[in-house]
Amino acid sequence: xxxxxxxAHGGATSFKDEHHSDIEKAVKKAAKTGLCVLxxxxxxxxxxxxxxxxxxxxxxFTAGRGACKNAEEGIEVDALIMDGxxxxxxxxxxxxxxxxxxxxxxYVLERTPAYQVAGRGADLLYNEMIKSGYRRxxxxxxTSLPAISSGCDTVGCxxxxxxxxxxSASSTSGWPGKLxxxxxxxxxxxxxxxxxxxxxxxxxxxxxxxxxxSMARIAVNHIEEGRSVEExxxxxxxVMRERTSxxxxxxxxxxxxxxxxxxxxxxxxxxxxxxxxxxxxxxxPKWSSEYT
Ligand code: ASP
Numbered sequence: 424x425x426x427x428x429x430x431a432h433g434g435a436t437s438f439k440d441e442h443h444s445d446i447e448k449a450v451k452k453a454a455k456t457g458l459c460v461l462x463x464x465x466x467x468x469x470x471x472x473x474x475x476x477x478x479x480x481x482x483x484f485t486a487g488r489g490a491c492k493n494a495e496e497g498i499e500v501d502a503l504i505m506d507g508x509x510x511x512x513x514x515x516x517x518x519x520x521x522x523x524x525x526x527x528x529x530y531v532l533e534r535t536p537a538y539q540v541a542g543r544g545a546d547l548l549y550n551e552m553i554k555s556g557y558r559r560x561x562x563x564x565x566t567s568l569p570a571i572s573s574g575c576d577t578v579g580c581x582x583x584x585x586x587x588x589x590x591s592a593s594s595t596s597g598w599p600g601k602l603x604x605x606x607x608x609x610x611x612x613x614x615x616x617x618x619x620x621x622x623x624x625x626x627x628x629x630x631x632x633x634x635x636x637s638m639a640r641i642a643v644n645h646i647e648e649g650r651s652v653e654e655x656x657x658x659x660x661x662v663m664r665e666r667t668s669x670x671x672x673x674x675x676x677x678x679x680x681x682x683x684x685x686x687x688x689x690x691x692x693x694x695x696x697x698x699x700x701x702x703x704x705x706x707x708p709k710w711s712s713e714y715t
Contacts, residue, residue: 429457434576435672478578490596507618518545579625608633613640628671
């Protein structure tokens, strides 16, 4: 497959018909933004952060500005970004009411010795990040209940650049009414997100089910064992069906830019972009580069 490639999704869930067109625009824009960043010489980490930013900025998904409230009417969000080449990641968990947790996750990766920072520590780190000028405070500052969420819809992406470097990322506010302090799969390395030099995965859906099988890691493991991305996602979803109640989805990419998507929910809006080609988009992707 041609490189680079950017694959982005808006969650494995169910969306009402009237929002389908806005969702299509947002997810396509996210993939396009990632490609533009790479085209201008940005790194795959830059591209992943920019791709997720676009999705966090809409109020269409339960992430960023669309974050949903927990059992105490507060907002706590999670995000993870993983650099496959360095085998290093940054994650924030249950950080309170910020719009771009993906940037804070990147700050953890680039500027701290930690890989995961949770709760109050992440809140403090956010203030430090803004003060240091690493990223600016977004305007307006507010988040609010999403207009359209029915359940939950994390956002995520996988990037493979021309040098075959892979970055995977995810951002979410988890489930409406979740326990205060509840953390799902999204900011957990190997569960919601994984990347190494061979492949990268980003998962979405019921975090408690994803955690049970370390979904992202087993997907990447199949590629390490020589399977195609298509076969890998099929096997992951088979285990998911056999061992859990599912309601999940994933995007998997290998270092050659082959991508496969699989999910067992009604929708998983996904956009995949290669340079110079029209962005592929589907609300119900049955997509594998093996078919192209
Ligand atoms: N996996 C996320 C969580 O459980 C939710 C989602 O992907 O929609 O927090």
